[in-house]
Amino acid sequence: MTKGTPANISQLVKDANNKSSWKIRLAALNELKQYDCQQSRDVITRLALHDKVYKVKEEAFRAAQAMGITYRGNPIRLGRKDIGFKTKDFTKVFLRIKREKSMEELDLQLFKEAFKTIAAEMYDVMEFEKGQKFDDWITNTYKCLPKK
Incomplete structure (x- = not known):
C-alpha cells in the first residue's frame, strides 16, 4: 500500500461510482485499495457499506479491514447479502x-x-x-x- 494519491484519482472515483457495471467498479476498487489517501478511503467505505453487488461489497469490506477503516468509530461489518430489490x-x-x-x-x-x-x-x-x-x-x- 502506498501513501499518497494516485494521479488518476478522479477517474478511479468516477469508475467506482459507475452503477451500470460492477466489473468497472471492482477494477477501480482494486486500484484504489493500493493507495492510502482520504479519497480512496471514502470510496472504499461507501462501497463496503452500500454496494448492491455482493462481490464488490465484500472486496471493499476486505480492503477496509486491511486499511483499518472504521465508520463512525466502529469497524465496518459485512452483513448478509441483500441486492436491494424486491x-x-x-x-x-x-x-x-x-x-x-x-x-x-x-x-x-x-x-x-x-x-x-x-x-x-x-x-x-x-x-x-x-x-x-x-x-x-x-x-x-x-x-x-x-x-x-
Missing part, C-alpha cells in the same frame, strides 16, 4: 418495458436493451447475480407478469 420492483420495470415497447411476445434482445436503459443498476446487479442464467431469468419473469 419482486415488485422487477414486476414494475418489466411491465413498463412491455408497455413502452408494445411487446406481446418477449423479444429478448430488445427487452435487454430497454432494461439496461431504464434500470441500469438493477440490470447490472441481476446480471451479476444470475450469471449464465440471466436470459432464462428474464424469460421466466416475463412469463409470470400479471395479465390485464
Whole structure:
C-alpha cells in the first residue's frame, strides 16, 4: 500500500461510482485499495457499506479491514447479502418495458436493451447475480407478469 494519491484519482472515483457495471467498479476498487489517501478511503467505505453487488461489497469490506477503516468509530461489518430489490420492483420495470415497447411476445434482445436503459443498476446487479442464467431469468419473469 502506498501513501499518497494516485494521479488518476478522479477517474478511479468516477469508475467506482459507475452503477451500470460492477466489473468497472471492482477494477477501480482494486486500484484504489493500493493507495492510502482520504479519497480512496471514502470510496472504499461507501462501497463496503452500500454496494448492491455482493462481490464488490465484500472486496471493499476486505480492503477496509486491511486499511483499518472504521465508520463512525466502529469497524465496518459485512452483513448478509441483500441486492436491494424486491419482486415488485422487477414486476414494475418489466411491465413498463412491455408497455413502452408494445411487446406481446418477449423479444429478448430488445427487452435487454430497454432494461439496461431504464434500470441500469438493477440490470447490472441481476446480471451479476444470475450469471449464465440471466436470459432464462428474464424469460421466466416475463412469463409470470400479471395479465390485464
